[in-house]
Amino acid sequence: MTDGVVPSPNIWNHPAAYELENRGVDPDGVIEAAMHRIRPWAGATVLDLGCGTGFHLPRFAATAAAVIGVEPHPPLLALARNRCRNLPTVTLRAGTAQQLPVADAAVDVVHARWAYFFGPGCEPGLRELARVVRRGGAAFVIDNDATRSTFGGWFQRSLPAYDPVAVERFWAVNGWSREPLEIRWDMASRADFESVVRIEFAPELADQILAEHPGTTVDYAVNLFWRHF
Numbered sequence: 001m002t003d004g005v006v007p008s009p010n011i012w013n014h015p016a017a018y019e020l021e022n023r024g025v026d027p028d029g030v031i032e033a034a035m036h037r038i039r040p041w042a043g044a045t046v047l048d049l050g051c052g053t054g055f056h057l058p059r060f061a062a063t064a065a066a067v068i069g070v071e072p073h074p075p076l077l078a079l080a081r082n083r084c085r086n087l088p089t090v091t092l093r094a095g096t097a098q099q100l101p102v103a104d105a106a107v108d109v110v111h112a113r114w115a116y117f118f119g120p121g122c123e124p125g126l127r128e129l130a131r132v133v134r135r136g137g138a139a140f141v142i143d144n145d146a147t148r149s150t151f152g153g154w155f156q157r158s159l160p161a162y163d164p165v166a167v168e169r170f171w172a173v174n175g176w177s178r179e180p181l182e183i184r185w186d187m188a189s190r191a192d193f194e195s196v197v198r199i200e201f202a203p204e205l206a207d208q209i210l211a212e213h214p215g216t217t218v219d220y221a222v223n224l225f226w227r228h229f
C-alpha cells in the first residue's frame, strides 16, 4: 500500500530508536490529560490512526471497550500486532487516513499523533473522520508547535519553509479547536537522547543540536487540535 502514505523515515527506518522516543515523550502525561478533559474514552471505541508500532494502543485498551489501530506501513503493522497479541479488545487494520477501513459511525474517539494530519492537504482524512466518528465523539490530532519551545526551534530550523501560522489557520478554518501544550522529552540516557535526535533531524543539524544542548531532556511545545462530532 503506497497511495497517499506519508513517508515517515524516523519510525520506518529506525523503529527501535522511535520506541525510545515514545517512551521519553511527555512523561508527565500532559497530552493524555488534555484529551481526557475534552472527551474521556472509558468504555468507548478508540481509533488510533497512523498507529505505527502501536505504542499507544495498550494505554487506550486499559479503559476503552475496543481499540482499533490503523497503519499503512506493513512492517510497523506487524510490530503493532505483536505488541497487542494478548490484548483481545485491540484490532489492527492496514489502511490510511484517506480510506479508513472502518464502518460509518463506528468510533467515539480518534487519536492521530504525528501522523498524516499535518495541516493543508489532509482534507481527505478529515472527510473520513466525519464519516467514522459517531455523534458525541471527538477527534484529536497531535502535532508540533514550531512557534514555541526549544524543540519547536529545532523543528523550524529543520524545515525553514514550514509555516506554522498557515497550519493553525487551516485547523481553525475547518472548525477545529487548538489547545497549546508544553510537554518534554525525558530520555533515559544521553545515548538515547542522541539516537532520538539523530532520527528526527538531518546529520548536520543533529550535530549542531547535540553540540549546543547537553543532557537528556528538552522542552517541547505541541498543539492538540480537536473537535467534537
Ligand SMILES: C[S@@+](CC[C@H](N)C(=O)[O-])C[C@H]1O[C@@H](n2cnc3c(N)ncnc32)[C@H](O)[C@@H]1O
Binding pocket: 004, 005, 006, 007, 008, 010, 011, 022, 049, 050, 051, 052, 053, 054, 055, 056, 070, 071, 072, 073, 076, 095, 096, 097, 098, 112, 113, 114, 115, 116
Ligand atoms: C511519526 S509516525 C507516528 C506513529 C504513532 N502515531 C506514534 O505516535 O508512535 C507516523 C505514522 O503515520 C503513518 N502514516 C503515513 N501515512 C499515513 C496515512 N496516509 N494515513 C495514516 N497513517 C499514515 C506512518 O506509516 C507512521 O507509522
